[in-house]
Amino acid sequence: MILCSNRQWQHLCVVILLSFSAVKCEVIDNEIHKLAYIDDECELPDKLRKEIHSYQPIVNKIADEVLNGRFAGDTYNTLSEFIDTFGPRYSGTKSLENAIDFMNEKLKEVGLENVHTENATIPNWQRGFESAQLVQPHPQNLPMLGIGPSPATPAGGIVADVVVVESFDELNSLSDDAVRGKIVVFVPVWVSYEVTVEYRVFGASRAARKGAAAALIRSIAPFSIGSPHAGWQLYEDDVVQIPAACITVEDAEMLKRIYRRGVPITIRLEMNAKSFEPFVSRNTVGELQGHTYPVDKKVVVLCGHLDSWDVGVGAMDDGGGAFISWKAVEYLKKLNLRPARTIRAILWTGEEPAVAGAGEYQRGHAATEKEEFNFFIESDIGTFEPLGLDFAGNSDAECVIKEILKLMTPLNATSFATPMQGGPDIDLWTSRGFPGASLLNKNDKYFWFHHTYGDSMLIENSEYLDKAAALFAASAYIIADLSIDMPRDLQ
Amino acid sequence: MILCSNRQWQHLCVVILLSFSAVKCEVIDNEIHKLAYIDDECELPDKLRKEIHSYQPIVNKIADEVLNGRFAGDTYNTLSEFIDTFGPRYSGTKSLENAIDFMNEKLKEVGLENVHTENATIPNWQRGFESAQLVQPHPQNLPMLGIGPSPATPAGGIVADVVVVESFDELNSLSDDAVRGKIVVFVPVWVSYEVTVEYRVFGASRAARKGAAAALIRSIAPFSIGSPHAGWQLYEDDVVQIPAACITVEDAEMLKRIYRRGVPITIRLEMNAKSFEPFVSRNTVGELQGHTYPVDKKVVVLCGHLDSWDVGVGAMDDGGGAFISWKAVEYLKKLNLRPARTIRAILWTGEEPAVAGAGEYQRGHAATEKEEFNFFIESDIGTFEPLGLDFAGNSDAECVIKEILKLMTPLNATSFATPMQGGPDIDLWTSRGFPGASLLNKNDKYFWFHHTYGDSMLIENSEYLDKAAALFAASAYIIADLSIDMPRDLQ
The missing domain is CATH 3.40.630.10 (Zn peptidases)
Incomplete structure (x- = not known):
């Protein structure tokens, strides 16, 4: 089971099976x-x-x-x-x-x-005003969509340095000090929706465990024309709920290239999302x-x-x-x-x-x-x-x-x-x-x-x-x- | 010549040929x-x-x-x-x-x-904050991009009823009273960039001649994933420069369908664009x-x-x-x-x-x-x-x-x-x-x-x-x- 194979998440998978089956806890093997x-x-x-x-x-x-x-x-x-x-x-x-x-x-x-x-x-989660901009190495608007039920950023938004990872394994290989206070950008390789969506569902929680300030996720899509994709996520019970959004495939891949060259990246993120009754x-x-x-x-x-x-x-x-x-x-x-x-x-x-x-x-x-x-x-x-x-x-x-x-x-x-x-x-x-x-x-x-x-x-x-x-x-x-x-x- | 075939626009085509050849004033015949x-x-x-x-x-x-x-x-x-x-x-x-x-x-x-x-x-035209929303028949955000060098709307934006046309001929068939104060939405059939771009280039001027408050144009594209397209336009010398923007192919086609059913449409448009020196x-x-x-x-x-x-x-x-x-x-x-x-x-x-x-x-x-x-x-x-x-x-x-x-x-x-x-x-x-x-x-x-x-x-x-x-x-x-x-x- 893809999402459920990791012992750490098996308790969540019960929740998912019962109330969140958009993310399927089954063996989705394209060969089968x-x-x-x-x-x-x-x-x-x-x-x-x-x-x-x-x-x-x-x-x-x-x-x-x-x-x-x-x-x-x-x-x-x-x-x-x-x-x-x-x-x-x-x-x-x-x-x-x-x-x-x-x-x-x-x-x-x-x-x-x-x-x-x-x-x-x-x-009843409403996104309100939200925006993201690349600050360094150059100014650029980053089209994005907050993913429910993300909380808001502090008023006025946050500006933070960026850590880019391609996988949870890569995130886990980093020290908490390297992640604390940063915006973690997840840029997984697209495999299939069933496989790759775990980064949207669990990305914020995993980043929060290491003290990240926010999580941005490559939209869960194989192809894009500058289109961010919305979606739902799951905050684990024992983590701080940090703001999370999807950015476009194009921008995520750009950030990954920049980061791999060792160039510092800074992003400004503002979200006014709110969960109502x-x-x-x-x-x-x-x-x-x-x-x-x-x-x-x-x-x-x-x-x-x-x-x-x-x-x-x-x-x-x-x-x-x-x-x-x-x-x-x-x-x-x-x-x-x-x-x-x-x-x-x-x-x-x-x-x-x-x-x-x-x-x-x-x-x-x-x-x-x-x-x-x-x-x-x-x-x-x-x-x-x-x-x-x-x-x-x-x-x-x-x-x-x-x-x-x-x-x-x-x-x-x-x-x-x-x-x-x-x-x-x-x-x-x-x-x-x-x-x-x-x-x-x-x-x-x-x-x-x-x-x-x-x-x-x-x-x-x-x-x-x-x-x-x-x-x-x-x-x-x-x-x-x-x-x-x-x-x-x-x- | 496609853009120049109409006598009314021949003086503009001289300008275009000299300074605006992104819009080609030539016979672009796909058969040739x-x-x-x-x-x-x-x-x-x-x-x-x-x-x-x-x-x-x-x-x-x-x-x-x-x-x-x-x-x-x-x-x-x-x-x-x-x-x-x-x-x-x-x-x-x-x-x-x-x-x-x-x-x-x-x-x-x-x-x-x-x-x-x-x-x-x-x-040096800068778009600033801009947004559009469908107000009636239902609330919906309309992704858009202002087209240069559009002026701003009045502060706080405008709310106006909508006239949808598929062609300049259809616009011309309407009385000025039917268009005055309205937002004209151009939804031309996509033929090719060279042919269809005339609606982005001349749409605002043509709508302004009939007293429109603003023009929204179906993005000049054959395919879209909710992506508005930017672009440049040409205000004719003798018209009021009204705000103009491109909306997505999807939303333009939706507005056309609604309008053809006789259902009233209202849109709110706000643009803070400005032309600097x-x-x-x-x-x-x-x-x-x-x-x-x-x-x-x-x-x-x-x-x-x-x-x-x-x-x-x-x-x-x-x-x-x-x-x-x-x-x-x-x-x-x-x-x-x-x-x-x-x-x-x-x-x-x-x-x-x-x-x-x-x-x-x-x-x-x-x-x-x-x-x-x-x-x-x-x-x-x-x-x-x-x-x-x-x-x-x-x-x-x-x-x-x-x-x-x-x-x-x-x-x-x-x-x-x-x-x-x-x-x-x-x-x-x-x-x-x-x-x-x-x-x-x-x-x-x-x-x-x-x-x-x-x-x-x-x-x-x-x-x-x-x-x-x-x-x-x-x-x-x-x-x-x-x-x-x-x-x-x-x-």
Whole structure:
């Protein structure tokens, strides 16, 4: 386990697993995570295989109506108007609550059932004015974004000498005297989000342990056009909380070059960030209730999050994901495709600050979760061209999902991958053995835009949203309608 | 002529041609501007052809020494240290003058001859604090960069309703009453820099004619990660100078969508920009003096500009271009390759504000220019992978350049293109019949980074800089050493 392999941090990983699964405490091995086109290694009972294949006409109908029929373009258009109306939907803002009110009405309007909200208390960290400038060796503005829940600097900002490190090992190799009172700039080599994000999450705490005055982190991104990336971090319990922000990839690499030449660096940092009392927001829920089983049992969840960062408008993270989730349910309803089990769309609040909305939902439903949930599907890693599903669960469930994906040829989305990446909200369940899946999509540029001012409708594509909504509708319908519950090994 | 086709603006185009050639008043027809791999349509005299081909061993020697020998990696390393030492080199700043002082010493240190500076008075516009926010239909920060030489807004900023237009035609179709007191947002479709930049250059003036309070322009770029682009504009003589800035591609497109839906838009804009007295800066000159002709006659110029915008560090625009220019001269000197005519490296100051540095140089040398200059070579459109040369001049000169390019196979840079794009400084001469060329390179992403915080050393590539420096050295040497002067038809 990457973040959890170090004994020192294992206690934190428990916290992360429960409330902060945006940072995944799993073995994320890119060598393992390969797209596997469907093969026949699974030996499903013939009856079940036939049953699954009997849904092909329904998949075809969904695909046809969503891609070419009355729903074509609808997801994009609805998303665009939503994004343009509410803009950034940042935790603690009126815009987010307005957006939740709107969605609550919208889900009722389009015919979803049992539409309601469930309260969730989420962090309320506001960045306020913030800026950074290189002072020595030359004056230069350094675009930056404070990372939540960083405290403010002292009024008027701080001016401090800089220590640049590429890794925690390098930081640890320095004496406390070499770091005390300095600004530590972390410039890790980009490996992948899952690997490199540990510098954003733990950088400030590690620097604080050595007495640093502040931490600046190379934005967690493989490519940049001078774009700082926001994000959330974790202060360990026993350290001084020092100000922390992400700077651009370009400036971080520049500082590293300068530092390696032995040239002294001084930076001025000013942040007026503040953590207010946690805010009571709401998760938004709407259903297509099952015709056979109790409506609150064996539920198939489709979900994404409504909240966004305060920079960008969250069209990619996670407007697209949230919208394909509830649009899939709307389309099934309008196509009169009511399955045996309930399909529940959940639009999370407060995902960005430590998966807070889903965390409270999970705790609130913990007593009933074994009976309540059958399968979880999430989209929070882009709605680029859909490829298939990214699975989490046991080998029996894996075989069922693989068989279902064979039906998705009309969507050109038959790919299967595992272990699941990019399901930060449902990871609260899948990490404990509940089966689930995340939208597998051509998201190789996802982290170019993630948590930046570039997260906009220009990333979204109408055809891809249609395909993703159809894939979610068809997959959820089959899983919710099958004669078997999804196999699982609960921990 | 694109900018000059409208009679109303022809008087301005004279100004532009003389002092603002970053905006090219030529037919820039992408259909014409094609890479033409060398063919044999030119019928050069056999003797001249043989003479040109006699330089192949010299080209090979240059290529070998610069790509694989003692100079390999030197241009990148020297540029990186320069960029990291001085940072943004914006007109009117101490950083630019420090950089010029440094280069003056550096050119002497590496052995260039007649190293000196020539004064040039350049605009001194400083942006100060600036910000823009969407007020209605939802609150949102709008990253922006004021465009020079915009005036400030009234103290405390302005709050105004918005009119969005996609074109000057659309603006002109509106009544003055519909525009008066409003902020006009220009959201032109991106065609190419040369075409679309007219909205940045003339947008504020056109909006002011209709009584607008300010103009915001979609950044002149084909792709963005929430990155506003700076730039220069031209206030027409007879209009009120209103505040003007570029906003991001993402936000401009959002505003267009909202406006097209008929939803009212309000924006708050605050700019504290100020134009100070013009600043006396310096062009930096160094030579490898010719062994046959008078050292101040028939000069072959290699050039780029040292100044940059105040955002980004100008590694691409135009650190790379400036450095391959003087490095080419240094390498020739160190290889004892002294040609018949003088090769002169010129590192322009104040290119970004209206080509001011080269403009003053041109005027200062106007009396002698016919005898003084034989050929101009510039790099100011990127130093990505070199392809060859982008030519301006008559058909005889074209045939000579095509023949010279045949020798550049060791650099894999034998491509010829015309008409020349991306030679804003030398356009002061080539637009009047002097022959010249610009570095042809794989710069399809140039305008992703142009005038943004993303203009950094991460764009530059050591191997490409070596190839470009070698191409400049070899081309300049042959042109400066040939038995013939470069053919030309002066206007």
